[in-house]
Amino acid sequence: MTEGHADRGERRGKVTITEIAREAGVSVPTVSRVVNGRSDVAPGTRARVEDLLHRHGYRRRTATTSRTRAALLDLVFNDLDSPWAVEIIRGVEEVAHAAGIGTVVSAIHNRSGDARQWMTNLRARASDGVVLVTSVLEPVLHEELRRLGVPLVVIDPAGSPALDVPTVGATNWAGGMAATEHLLRLGHRRIGFVAGPPRLLCSRARLDGYRAALDRAGIAVDASLIVPGDFYQESGFTGCNALLDLAEPPTALFAASDQMAMGAVETLRRRGLRVPEDMSVVGFDDLPEVRWSAPPLTTVRQPLAEMGKLAVRTVLKLTRGEELDSPRVELATELVVRSSTAPVPAGRRGAGV
Amino acid sequence: MTEGHADRGERRGKVTITEIAREAGVSVPTVSRVVNGRSDVAPGTRARVEDLLHRHGYRRRTATTSRTRAALLDLVFNDLDSPWAVEIIRGVEEVAHAAGIGTVVSAIHNRSGDARQWMTNLRARASDGVVLVTSVLEPVLHEELRRLGVPLVVIDPAGSPALDVPTVGATNWAGGMAATEHLLRLGHRRIGFVAGPPRLLCSRARLDGYRAALDRAGIAVDASLIVPGDFYQESGFTGCNALLDLAEPPTALFAASDQMAMGAVETLRRRGLRVPEDMSVVGFDDLPEVRWSAPPLTTVRQPLAEMGKLAVRTVLKLTRGEELDSPRVELATELVVRSSTAPVPAGRRGAGV
Known part of the structure; x- marks a missing residue:
């Protein structure tokens, strides 16, 4: 147990460390050092040994051969x-x-x-x-x-x-598109987006799905409607505030996480605006909680x-x-329609809140 | 590692299995069987050996003596x-x-x-x-x-x-009392309670705290105001509905979990009632989410x-x-006052919704 994976592999694998050492033209302790991730191996040697270990599927043997331990x-x-x-x-x-x-x-x-x-x-x-x-x-x-x-x-x-x-x-891009298309079908044309951290692929994919849906509907993406967030509630709160402060605020908002959507709903409540009558809100994740939020949240289900x-x-x-x-x-992600989204009121089609 | 706790203790502990065996007047394998929880030991023998193991603090040595393993x-x-x-x-x-x-x-x-x-x-x-x-x-x-x-x-x-x-x-009883006293201070006299599962001590303690606060305020406990729940949202939804269907519904509600409080808030929203204007709601737990619920929930913080x-x-x-x-x-639990509780409107003091 405490001897590490190398030794177990050596004892029971089909390819032994000894054979790898012979093939690589190095000593057995050297192979052992590579396997154990130690630094005292020349880079060229390490690369050669790692390549051989990989080619022989060395790592694949560790679990199947260790039936005696938990x-x-x-x-x-x-x-x-x-x-x-x-x-x-x-x-x-x-x-x-x-x-x-x-x-x-x-x-x-x-x-x-x-x-x-x-x-x-x-x-x-x-x-x-x-x-x-x-x-x-x-x-x-x-x-x-x-x-x-x-x-x-x-x-x-x-x-x-x-x-x-x-x-x-999860199909983040498709999910971003499904959420946005749902709002478009309800007649919304100015749709705000609270983004996730840009360093994460899932954030980028959700944003691109939003853009793709607008593009397919022939609506130019308005950069002022895209605000940054970090997936946590507070950034949804702040982001929604920023969107409402625009000269022409959106009539709907798509947040890249349920938690940010919850923050946005709280912004709207504090400003005396109703969800979905004054603004529709869509989240992303479908956490168990949002079935019971006030109102129950329309969101994109991620099968976590x-x-x-x-x-x-x-x-x-x-x-x-x-x-x-x-x-x-x-x-697959899946749009779950609940009570936080509604058609844009006829009098405000194309307009903001 | 795979030999179990008994052997490690035997090798390195201050009291060995051999000594325990001698003192109990049984064989070493018998002591080993007791330590390993096997069933092939006579009840009287098991009790005698377990007693000795316990008195000698046998179990206490396992972790300190196993420095070589994770x-x-x-x-x-x-x-x-x-x-x-x-x-x-x-x-x-x-x-x-x-x-x-x-x-x-x-x-x-x-x-x-x-x-x-x-x-x-x-x-x-x-x-x-x-x-x-x-x-x-x-x-x-x-x-x-x-x-x-x-x-x-x-x-x-x-x-x-x-x-x-x-x-x-956590101090569940004190928390139940603090939540109820908060509502009493706001002028509420008919306070509903959505209980947790009665088989759990924490549920009973919260309920007793609620009762104690009413009692201290000289208010008789009305059994019809106490409805069952299971800590999950749906039971809060159902429980709140039941309370609102009473001939004389409460003006405030204390739910024994935040999730049930969220369910209750959703009931009120669906019935067109406002929180806290039409009914105050208090939860229990202080989950991170409820800071951002609509409205942010007054609750009893449990330091989970x-x-x-x-x-x-x-x-x-x-x-x-x-x-x-x-x-x-x-x-210690701690009452956290947010936006879901408010004074009972003057015209309804002593009355229901």
């Missing part, structure tokens, strides 16, 4: 501060629990210090696989995990992931628990050395 | 379906992560089958401690964990826990993350064999 899976978030985290945990835990695997939940706060600490812990507990949720630290962690031979699956990648990292996401389940199944396939159907999977 | 802590929920779960996970993970300990999150759904599966997994991964959150399965799990020598701390116990199980809770942190610190103390200051800790 299996663990690491689920890593940036922050554990949003109700959507619990949705993902629920999905991951359900599949892992049924397979007798413990789900170790961590938060690394986009800080490399926390990530290093986590990596140290992961190494010590010899986790069988990692599911990483939307982190800008993904490239760094990926490199380390590859050295350790621990399979990684990324949920909702922050940036473009390395080609050999499987990802599970299902994304978690699929990520675990993908990690398990990797640990068993099975082929993946596809390294990139996007689960 | 530490794990199990955090067990009934269900991972509420935003308050993520608050507890956040607190637990923060303290555990800093101590280099992995937090294994599980859900047992109040089903003994799931609990058995979890127990099997726990045994296989040789977890160092368990934090269990509000489960009616607590007595069963406690018994098993005691046999394994794994320390247990219960957050928010469902029923009266065994005397030797440390618990971390802090409860998680304290539970981990308590488990760590137990694994180090340190004395606890107190086996029963209740962290």
Whole structure:
């Protein structure tokens, strides 16, 4: 257990470290150092050894050969501060629990210090696989995990992931388009958009879906109607205020997260405006809470628990050395129409609030 | 790692299994069977051995003596379906992560089958401690964990826990009283209460706090104003509907959870009633979301993350064999006044909606 993945692979894998060493023309301890991610290996040697390890599918043997110890899976978030985290945990835990695997939940706060600490812990507990949720630290962690031979699956990648990292996401672009088209069908022409963090791919995809829907409807995108946000409530509150302060405010608002939509609804309430009579609001996520918000929120459902389940199944396939159907999977989003959207009043078609 | 707690204790503890066996007048394998929770031991023998193990503080040595392996802590929920779960996970993970300990999150759904599966997994991964959150399965799990020598701390116990199980809770009774007194100060005299599940101690304490506040104010408790709920939104929706259908409905409502309060707010919205003008609403929990609900919710803050942190610190103390200051800790709840409560309109003092 405490000897790390290298030794287990060496004892039981089809290709041993000794064979890799022979093929690479280096010593066994050198291969071991590469596998254990130590720094005292010349870059050229490391590259040659890693290539051989990869080609021989070395990492694939770790989990199937370790029947005597308890299996663990690491689920890593940036922050554990949003109700959507619990949705993902629920999905991951359900599949892992049924397979007798413990789900170790961590938060690394986009800080490399926390990530290093986590990596140290992961190494010590010899986790069988990692599911990483939307982190800008993904490239760094990926490199380390590859050295350790621990399979990684990324949920909702922050940036473009390395080609050999499987990802599970949602159809964010299609969701952004569906939300906007719903508002267009209700007669809205000036539609505000509260964006997510631009460094995240999912934010960009939702924004592009919004733009595409307007474009298809022959409506020029008005940059003043797009305001920045960070997915949290307060930015929705602030963003909606900014939109209402425009000379010609929108009649509808699409927020790139449910939490920002909730913040926007609160802005409208404080200004004495009604949802949806004075302004329609659409969110993104479909958190369980928004079914009960006042009013129940029209939103784009992201199947978060299902994304978690699929990520675990993908990690398990990797640990068993099975082929993946596809390294990139996007689960479908779905527009859920509730009570926060309504037709634009006839007298205000084409106008603002 | 895979040999279980007994062997580690035997190798490194101050009191060995051999000494326990001698003192109990049984064989070493018998003591080992007791420690490993096996069933092939006569009840009288088991009791004698367990007593000795306990008196010698046998279980206390497992974690401190296992420096060579990775530490794990199990955090067990009934269900991972509420935003308050993520608050507890956040607190637990923060303290555990800093101590280099992995937090294994599980859900047992109040089903003994799931609990058995979890127990099997726990045994296989040789977890160092368990934090269990509000489960009616607590007595069963406690018994098993005691046999394994794994320390247990219960957050928010469902029923009266065994005397030797440390618990971390919140001052539910005081919170229930504070919420009700807040409404009384605003002039409300008919105050509805949507209760939590009666099998949970926290539900009973909140209800008793409500009753105590009314009693202190010289107001007789009207049983028709107390409706059942299960902490989830829908029961708040239904409960509020029932209260509004009374011949003399209340002017204010106290829900024993934020989620039920949100359901109640939605009932009022659908009936065209305003919060707080037509009815004041108070929740319980202070989930991050309710700061942004429409309107922002007056509620009783339960320090969920802090409860998680304290539970981990308590488990760590137990694994180090340190004395606890107190086996029963209740962290303070706090009334947070926002926009969902207001004075009862003068014309309706003593009357319903």
